[in-house]
Amino acid sequence: MIISERIFELLEEKKISQKEFSKQTGISQSTISDWKRKKTNPASDKIMLICQALKVTPYELLSGTKSGGCEPDYVLIGKGTDEHTLIEQYRSLKQMDKGRILGYLQVLQECENGSAGESEADC
Secondary structure: OOHHHHHHHHHHHOOOOHHHHHHHHOOOHHHHHHHHHOOOOOOHHHHHHHHHHHOOOHHHHHHOOOOOOOOOOOOOOOOOOHHHHHHHHHHOOOHHHHHHHHHHHHHHHHHHHOOOOOOOOOO
C-alpha cells in the first residue's frame, strides 16, 4: 500500500473530510485529490503536517502499522502564530523566569479547573 492510500484509509477511519484535512494541514484540496486520482504520494515536507492532522506517528503512517495508539509526542506550530511567538519568547528567558512562567500557568490552570483553593475573584 502506498502512503496516499494509507492517508485516505485514515481519513475514512477518523471520519475526516478531504476539505477538513486540507484546512488542518494547509495542503490544497487539489493536491490531496491528485494523491487519490494519480496514486501519487505527498512530498516529504508534508508528512509531519499529515501526521499531526491524523494523530499518527510518522512510523505509523509510513509503515502502516499501529504503535499502540499513542498520541504523537510532538506538536507542529505555524510560524507567525501566537503560540510560536510565545515559545520563541519563552526560549529567550533565563531559567528562573521560565520557572515563574510555568508557575503562573499552573495557577491559571488550577483557577480554570476550580481547584486552586481560592475563590474565582482571587484568580
